[in-house]
Amino acid sequence: MKPTVYIKDLKNYVSKEVTLKGWLYNKRSSGKIKFLILRDGTGYTQCVVFKGNVTDEVFDNADKITQESSFEVTGTVKEEPRAIGGYELDVKNLSIISIAKEYPITPKEHGIEFLIDHRHLWIRSKRQVAILKIRHRIVKAIRDFFDEHGFVLFDPPIITPNACEGTSTLFEMEYFDLGKAYLTQSGQLYGESGAMAFGKIYTFGPTFRAEKSKTRRHLTEFWMVEPEMAFYDLDDNMDLAEEFLEYVVQTVLEDRREELKELERDTSKLENVKRPFPRISYDDAVEILKKKGIDFQWGNDFGGTDETLISEEFDKPVMVHRYPAEVKAFYMKRDPNNPKLALAVDVLAPEGYGEIIGGSQREDDLETLITRIKENNLPQEYFEWYLDLRRYGSVPHSGFGLGLERTVSWICGLEHLREAIPFPRMIYRNTP
Ligand code: 4AD
Numbered sequence: 466m467k468p469t470v471y472i473k474d475l476k477n478y479v480s481k482e483v484t485l486k487g488w489l490y491n492k493r494s495s496g497k498i499k500f501l502i503l504r505d506g507t508g509y510t511q512c513v514v515f516k517g518n519v520t521d522e523v524f525d526n527a528d529k530i531t532q533e534s535s536f537e538v539t540g541t542v543k544e545e546p547r548a549i550g551g552y553e554l555d556v557k558n559l560s561i562i563s564i565a566k567e568y569p570i571t572p573k574e575h576g577i578e579f580l581i582d583h584r585h586l587w588i589r590s591k592r593q594v595a596i597l598k599i600r601h602r603i604v605k606a607i608r609d610f611f612d613e614h615g616f617v618l619f620d621p622p623i624i625t626p627n628a629c630e631g632t633s634t635l636f637e638m639e640y641f642d643l644g645k646a647y648l649t650q651s652g653q654l655y656g657e658s659g660a661m662a663f664g665k666i667y668t669f670g671p672t673f674r675a676e677k678s679k680t681r682r683h684l685t686e687f688w689m690v691e692p693e694m695a696f697y698d699l700d701d702n703m704d705l706a707e708e709f710l711e712y713v714v715q716t717v718l719e720d721r722r723e724e725l726k727e728l729e730r731d732t733s734k735l736e737n738v739k740r741p742f743p744r745i746s747y748d749d750a751v752e753i754l755k756k757k758g759i760d761f762q763w764g765n766d767f768g769g770t771d772e773t774l775i776s777e778e779f780d781k782p783v784m785v786h787r788y789p790a791e792v793k794a795f796y797m798k799r800d801p802n803n804p805k806l807a808l809a810v811d812v813l814a815p816e817g818y819g820e821i822i823g824g825s826q827r828e829d830d831l832e833t834l835i836t837r838i839k840e841n842n843l844p845q846e847y848f849e850w851y852l853d854l855r856r857y858g859s860v861p862h863s864g865f866g867l868g869l870e871r872t873v874s875w876i877c878g879l880e881h882l883r884e885a886i887p888f889p890r891m892i893y894r895n896t897p
């Protein structure tokens with residue numbers, strides 16, 4: 466038996482005989498030679514089947530194998546700089562595991578709806594593999610960063626009795642005899658309890674928003690990482706967000722060069738994501754819009770186009786702080802210098818990718834927080850546990866949430882969030 470190896474390890478087997486297992490990516494023939502491109506999830510390699518070197522049965526197998534058929538192939542590894550991956554296999558034996566019927570995704574162009582309908586197969590294509598490998602690396606960089614900076618991973622519930630980020634985007638369900646329950650919009654409120662127990666925590670998991678908007682920046686199910694830190698004010702929060710983003714982007718740049726190249730990503734723009742990032746107030750951002758001829762009303766939230774216009778002024782992510790409290794969540798602390806403003810920060814990615822981080826310092830005063838809950842018509846009885854955090858050893862604290870798919874989308878240079886997650890959920894799509 467020849468050792469079964471993965472394509473990524475072929476460099477260790479030059480001139481040796483190995484077995485590879487995988488699927489047929491592509492095939493080309495020229496007379497007595499067949500060139501089969503095998504993919505195994507770790508890479509692509511060309512298997513050369515020469516009629517004179519194999520039995521009739523093997524040559525026949527190479528002839529009838531179809532796109533995406535699974536097969537096993539044995540041969541000698543050769544260095545071949547011109548071939549995909551830099552190596553090729555001089556085939557001795559080839560057996561088919563399962564012949565694929567007419568594979569629906571052919572090398573020709575397909576419409577996007579067709580591709581998402583076939584998402585379970587589409588994820589096999591080169592571009593999708595590159596994107597999802599980058600996603601994995603981003604997730605690992607996120608975990609590494611927090612694990613190495615003294616944060617404890619803290620898993621909040623997904624089924625919750627109340628809203629966190631406004632009541633208009635809640636997914637509702639009947640919860641046995643207890644009435645209505647909701648899919649979480651954010652782990653933050655629970656994260657705050659964790660920060661009071663551990664000092665610094667992060668939550669990382671799926672979150673849900675019944676977004677009525679059909680934009681390229683919105684999913685109804687997306688992943689969010691949310692650090693929460695006791696004794697951090699807004700400035701500490703921004704320092705952390707900046708260091709964190711720099712780490713994630715630079716790590717992916719270093720470790721996923723090949724995939725970024727596959728996506729034809731202009732990486733010079735990512736190289737530039739180094740501290741310090743510009744910090745501007747909401748007021749400054751409004752000035753930028755006005756200078757660009759936008760009729761923007763102070764007090765409104767920025768729309769996607771506004772965010773793009775603001776971020777165009779900078780060649781790095783820009784941190785916009787101190788938003789009008791009216792457009793922000795109930796739990797944000799007001800600016801002691803101007804109670805109309807919340808101690809909030811949004812980080813806008815460059816190149817028109819919009820808000821990737823939203824965060825704030827939290828209201829830590831019990832009475833003020835009760836007032837906010839009332840002003841927002843939220844049911845106080847469900848927030849009593851949250852108010853306890855202000856009753857028993859309240860401290861200044863802050864945190865933020867980074868949207869994973871928006872980050873993947875930006876780093877990969879994608880046009881739409883739907884390619885940034887294996888199975889996207891959007892207002893008009895919950896399949897496959
Ligand atoms: O700004 P948001 O709503 O903030 C929160 O949820 C806070 N509780 C976070 C915190 O302070 N712990 O959402 C945070 C980020 C956004 O900046 C965006 O990147 C992403 O989550 N996000 C979405 N991503 C995809 N689809 C959606 N519908 C999203 N809504 C928010």
Ligand code: MG
Nearest residue numbers: 811820822823
């Ligand atoms: Mg936000």
